[in-house]
Amino acid sequence: MGEAAALLIEPKKSALVEKVRELLPDGGNLNMCLACGACASGCPATGMEGMDPRKFLRLAALGQEEAIRSTPWVWLCTMCRRCVHACPMEVDIPQLVYHCRQSWPREERPKGILGSCEKALSTPGNSAMGASSEDFRFVVEDVLEEVRESQPGQENLQVSIDRQGAHYFLNQNSREPVTEPDEMVPLWKILSLVGADWTYGSVGWAAENYCMFLADDEAWETVVRNKAKAVDDLGCKVWLNTE
Amino acid sequence: MESIIRLYARWIREGKLPVNSDWNKDLGVTFTVQDPCQLVRKSLGDPVAEDLRFVVRSVVGEEHFIDMWPNKSNNYCCGGGGGFLQSGFTDHRREYGSLKLEQIRRTGADYCIAPCHNCHSQIHDLSEHSGDHFPVVHLWTLICLSLGMLGENEREYLGEDLKNVGL
Numbered sequence: 001m002g003e004a005a006a007l008l009i010e011p012k013k014s015a016l017v018e019k020v021r022e023l024l025p026d027g028g029n030l031n032m033c034l035a036c037g038a039c040a041s042g043c044p045a046t047g048m049e050g051m052d053p054r055k056f057l058r059l060a061a062l063g064q065e066e067a068i069r070s071t072p073w074v075w076l077c078t079m080c081r082r083c084v085h086a087c088p089m090e091v092d093i094p095q096l097v098y099h100c101r102q103s104w105p106r107e108e109r110p111k112g113i114l115g116s117c118e119k120a121l122s123t124p125g126n127s128a129m130g131a132s133s134e135d136f137r138f139v140v141e142d143v144l145e146e147v148r149e150s151q152p153g154q155e156n157l158q159v160s161i162d163r164q165g166a167h168y169f170l171n172q173n174s175r176e177p178v179t180e181p182d183e184m185v186p187l188w189k190i191l192s193l194v195g196a197d198w199t200y201g202s203v204g205w206a207a208e209n210y211c212m213f214l215a216d217d218e219a220w221e222t223v224v225r226n227k228a229k230a231v232d233d234l235g236c237k238v239w240l241n242t243e
Numbered sequence: 244m245e246s247i248i249r250l251y252a253r254w255i256r257e258g259k260l261p262v263n264s265d266w267n268k269d270l271g272v273t274f275t276v277q278d279p280c281q282l283v284r285k286s287l288g289d290p291v292a293e294d295l296r297f298v299v300r301s302v303v304g305e306e307h308f309i310d311m312w313p314n315k316s317n318n319y320c321c322g323g324g325g326g327f328l329q330s331g332f333t334d335h336r337r338e339y340g341s342l343k344l345e346q347i348r349r350t351g352a353d354y355c356i357a358p359c360h361n362c363h364s365q366i367h368d369l370s371e372h373s374g375d376h377f378p379v380v381h382l383w384t385l386i387c388l389s390l391g392m393l394g395e396n397e398r399e400y401l402g403e404d405l406k407n408v409g410l
Contacts, residue, residue: 042319044319044320044322044339044340044341044342044343045339048335048338048339049335072332075325075326075327075330075332076327076332076335076339077325078280078320078322078323078324078325078327078339079324079325080280080284080285080319080320080324080325081280081284081285082280082284082317082318082319082320085284085316085317086317110326110329110330110331110332111331112326112329112330112331113326113329113330115329116326116329128329147394150394151392151394153392154392154394168245173360175360175364180399182394182396182397182399183381183383183397183399185394185396185397186381186383186384186386186387186393186397187247187383189387189390189392190251190260190383190386190387193259193260193390193392194254194259194260195259196250207360208360210326210329213325213326213329214326238244238245239244239245240244240245240246240247240250241244241245241246241247242247242360243246243247243248243279243281243282243358243359243360
């Protein structure tokens with residue numbers, strides 16, 4: 001009986017839910033949930049912290065703002081969008097998760113994500129590991145020299161940084177120059193073999209953007225704009241992802 | 244914006260990247276591949292998943308590729324996305340990844356190819372932490388292996404079976 005009684009409670013008005021409703025495409029459809037469970041049945045985060053996508057959405061639809069804002073589950077959902085893919089009504093649960101992340105005071109969001117975003121903002125390369133552009137250049141040139149000297153057939157391997165007018169601006173996850181620089185080499189060889197016209201940039205070179213995961217709109221936009229500007233400033237045509 | 248995965252596929256089709264799977268004919272090493280959510284479901288869709296499979300099959304051999312299920316746009320996230328790797332919720336992250344680990348185990352493949360940094364870190368951790376110790380590799384490693392130009396120091400993620408191939 002307890003559960004049935006709970007369902008009779010009038011849905012509360014929630015500013016957060018109203019805001020999300022406004023942001024959804026096609027006029028918003030949080031209320032179009034059929035409660036079918038296709039989302040929860042195919043979600044790897046189902047059951048953790050007593051939550052799943054359907055429960056999360058039902059709580060939102062009933063205006064239970066505090067419940068959806070306070071659960072650490074919003075940091076366990078990866079916003080992978082499989083639930084939306086499976087949903088017959090295309091209810092955008094990940095966007096709701098994103099807005100719930102955003103409702104957390106910035107300093108209370110996970111320190112690792114916050115720190116990675118802060119480092120990206122503080123380096124011209126936007127490196128979440130805090131690598132400077134000077135270090136990036138040094139590592140690239142150092143590894144390149146070693147490959148040329150030690151690997152037969154690779155004596156003329158080329159890597160350019162800040163080369164104006166290259167077709168591709170290749171980004172690079174910070175993990176490689178910082179922790180495993182030799183992992184950059186196979187891709188250089190492939191690009192060389194096919195004759196690709198490419199360059200790295202000393203500005204905006206890092207591929208990752210943790211500010212988005214932090215749900216900090218202003219910060220992630222700053223990072224993306226800095227990277228896009230770096231591509232434009234070099235006159236490159238294509239921003240190339242290594243993945 | 245472009246993904247290197249689509250370019251690999253184009254360059255192979257154009258003959259600029261003359262990969263083949265001869266190196267694996269006798270070895271018979273089997274591979275499965277992770278469809279990164281960011282690349283497939285969230286941006287370029289099933290066409291890039293097809294490109295990814297075309298590249299993998301070209302490099303390791305059709306008969307040595309085993310797909311996961313479900314896959315492509317319907318694939319499960321590995322648990323490395325959304326900031327999970329940096330969030331400090333390590334136990335939760337591994338619990339989340341247990342579905343992916345089972346999915347990989349069911350293929351019976353020797354290796355998992357992870358063409359995304361987050362996926363690579365997460366699946367590598369799942370493999371090591373579970374004690375399964377299946378190798379998790381980037382696509383560029385296998386492309387260069389196939390082309391006989393993978394250097395000695397570029398084999399960090401290869402298993403013992405492939406550490407010396409082509410050296």
